[in-house]
Amino acid sequence: MELNLSGMVGQSPCLGEVLRVLAKVAPTDSTVLVTGESGTGKELLVRALHANSRRVGKPFVPVNCGAIPRELLESELFGHEKGAFTSAVRARQGRFELAEGGTIFLDEIGEMDLSLQVKILRALQEKEFERVGGGKTLKADVRIVAATNRDLEVEVQAGRFREDLYYRLNVIPLHLPPLRDRGEDVLLLAEHFLCRFCRQKGRPQLTFPPEARRLVLGYPWPGNVRELENFMERLSILCENEVIGVDDLPRKILDTAGVVLPPVTLAGATPGFRWPRLTDLADNAMGLKDFMDALEEKLLVEALEKAGGVKNQAAELLGIKRTTLIEKLKKRNMAGE
Numbered sequence: 001m002e003l004n005l006s007g008m009v010g011q012s013p014c015l016g017e018v019l020r021v022l023a024k025v026a027p028t029d030s031t032v033l034v035t036g037e038s039g040t041g042k043e044l045l046v047r048a049l050h051a052n053s054r055r056v057g058k059p060f061v062p063v064n065c066g067a068i069p070r071e072l073l074e075s076e077l078f079g080h081e082k083g084a085f086t087s088a089v090r091a092r093q094g095r096f097e098l099a100e101g102g103t104i105f106l107d108e109i110g111e112m113d114l115s116l117q118v119k120i121l122r123a124l125q126e127k128e129f130e131r132v133g134g135g136k137t138l139k140a141d142v143r144i145v146a147a148t149n150r151d152l153e154v155e156v157q158a159g160r161f162r163e164d165l166y167y168r169l170n171v172i173p174l175h176l177p178p179l180r181d182r183g184e185d186v187l188l189l190a191e192h193f194l195c196r197f198c199r200q201k202g203r204p205q206l207t208f209p210p211e212a213r214r215l216v217l218g219y220p221w222p223g224n225v226r227e228l229e230n231f232m233e234r235l236s237i238l239c240e241n242e243v244i245g246v247d248d249l250p251r252k253i254l255d256t257a258g259v260v261l262p263p264v265t266l267a268g269a270t271p272g273f274r275w276p277r278l279t280d281l282a283d284n285a286m287g288l289k290d291f292m293d294a295l296e297e298k299l300l301v302e303a304l305e306k307a308g309g310v311k312n313q314a315a316e317l318l319g320i321k322r323t324t325l326i327e328k329l330k331k332r333n334m335a336g337e
Helices: 013-025 042-051 070-078 114-125 152-157 163-169 185-200 210-218 224-238 251-257 278-283 288-306 311-318 322-331
Strands: 032-035 060-064 103-107 128-130 137-139 143-148 172-175
Touching (some): 013 042, 013 172, 042 060, 042 103, 042 143, 070 114, 114 128, 114 163, 185 224, 224 278, 278 288, 288 322, 311 322
Parallel strands (some): 032 143, 032 172, 060 103
16 A cells, blocks of 8 residues: 655655655554654654554644643643633643544653653553543543654753653654755755745746756755745745746855855946845845835945035935935934934
8 A cells, every 4th residue: 555645755765764664653553753853844754654554534633742831731631620720610621632542743742841751651551641630530542653853862861851751652763864864855845845835826837947956955954844845935935037046045055055146237227236136135034124224224324424424415425305314314313413
């Protein structure tokens, strides 16, 4: 039977090895610990694990243990009884109950408090738990899959993670390689994301010429697949042509490759002048207003410096009236005496 990859894309040998193990472990109920750097796609891998398991028709319930406040995480996982704490006005099911018969995914489990780790260990070993404020023992017919970007062996040695829970979770380890180790998968993923975003935005499909492909492939992608996906969405919005040029790529990709763009001469501009582009806004994380304000302020400061602080001369250099200059300076609290 063909493996359901749940949207995972790639043909690299290192990813192939991960998928080979996934195909073997998915039909079982063995506990799996997925490790890998942030942004490598750990949740997609876990969803593929669930999609190829016998529990596929049952709920898949993800829980980001690092995103839920520590004092609320126990209630979120195991539920609570009415009156268990001040805001508990009614009884509430937790994620373990909602995942009954299916898979619960404990993402960033390395962020979990030691006190709560004990209760997760019980749910793993005894398949039972209690709601917060309750005395009734509930059964948990769920498969537990965990993921982390931390080295749990180091966390165990530092006393921040229970050793018994680590070994109970680490029955089947699956390590997702960083994008920089996946070779041509970078280009496959780039084209996959680009196709999706162009389709969503109703624009013609963008294409990568060889030079742009080479630069994208050579960048180390420290943010992994998530960074690549975000960049492809940005290109689908900001790229003005249907072919992606080198100057459409972010500054950090060009800097990594040592690429220096030549000055661009446009109609109405003197040789060597480069008009700002939409990519300049994106690279500086600015909207149009902030960008124009920063540009105007830089020119005001330069004109004042060149005119020795004489506003008449500065206004003349800028080609505006003195009253207009003073108004702009007051707006920025630069009017002085």
